[in-house]
Amino acid sequence: MKLPGLPAHEATSAQLSAAYPFASARELPAGRVLIGRDLTGGPFIHDPFSLYSAGVLTNPNMTVVGQIGKGKSALVKTYLYRQAAFGRQLAVLDPKGEYGPLAEALGVEPIRLSPAGGVRVNPLDATSAEPAGARQDRLVLLRSLAEATMRRRVLPREHLALEVALDRATKAATELRRSAAPTLVDIVAAMLRPESDAASSVGVSRAVLEEDGRDVGLELRRLVRGDLAGMFDGATSPLARLGQPSVAECRAGVPPLVVDLSAVYHSEALGALMVCAAAWLQSMTSSSRALTFLVVDEAWAVLSDVAVGRYLRSSWKLARAKGLANIAVCHRVSDLSASGAAGSEEARLAEGLLADSETVVCYAQPSSEIPAIAAALGCSEEELKMLASLRRGVALWRVCGRSFLVEHLISTRERSLVDTDGRLRGGELHG
């Protein structure tokens, strides 16, 4: 390196990295999707599945954090659009209703859920061809929903009542409707009015089983009756009614799926509703042979509730086994790492989620967030200093402990997919 007036100095990249951290970041193995410009020179390409195959990553999950309006969703939208060109399956949970243009560009309509919308998706649809696997996933979901709405842990006897109700409802759905999936309506009915033979199968009286299941049944009833009814309380509407092409039209694959929850964005139960939608998206993509991205935008709504956060964490852990890369979008690392007091379950959950996310994309953060970022990501001093002043579209990418400073480039063709400012100017965007 030679600067005017100074003697030339030579150093290896290992030595140089002490002064300028990004020089230490060796290139990632070739992947598929171009993100933009590595500001130390050259293109920046990232694909979690290629990196996983190359042994660079041990999990394909990704977390995107950053202040409002810095370009998090724009990155995710173009990333998905570019991944779709390589045959990747996409499933998006869209709480603000801003992925419509992406859905349209991919030839589908978003599935807009609202209490009076007339279309439903069933969060209890099977996530596995194995009945035991599907049963386990349903139990985890029901338990999380009950705990989220009751704001406390489910007691052992309540869990038993839930298991009995699930088995009863699954059997009835198979026998009466020839459907393998029970609905939340079936579960609530089985909990509030258990049958004597179901009770005797677990060695209690009908009255005891009814009492044990009462609180959980009444809480789940909110999703079936009242203000939250009409979205998750029945069999899944046919794809055509959901505005989707048939599976055959998508050449035997599952169509790209965008679930728009903007109609309930301000509900206090948004976290629980997002978990219902996420469970359904998992069921839809579980039969897909393609590698899949499952995006939860505005993930703070899920993570701010420990019970639904627990559900998200358990599904992230299964990512590798299911050929699934989860992407969560949040404002702050402290949405994750400080969602509870140190050592609390909330804090452990959040730390686990970051640990299960080997790609973290960090847009500009206020200086108050720097300690949380330093603790969670182990960034260098130089990187931390830079974070407060990153301009829109530029982020620090941490990929398996390596750092890259990347400018996300958007093509003219992609502009219409990402323009949330325009919608804001037009007063359309919520929140």
Ligand SMILES: Nc1ncnc2c1ncn2[C@@H]1O[C@H](COP(=O)(O)OP(=O)(O)OP(=O)(O)O)[C@@H](O)[C@H]1O
């Ligand atoms: N790399 C980029 N280059 C140019 N413009 C960009 C870039 N990234 C985002 N923008 C523009 O910035 C605006 C805000 O972007 P985006 O909606 O992605 O922000 P966000 O971080 O998701 O905000 P929020 O936290 O409110 O969800 C959009 O209109 C988008 O077009």
Ligand SMILES: [Mg+2]
């Ligand atoms: Mg956004």
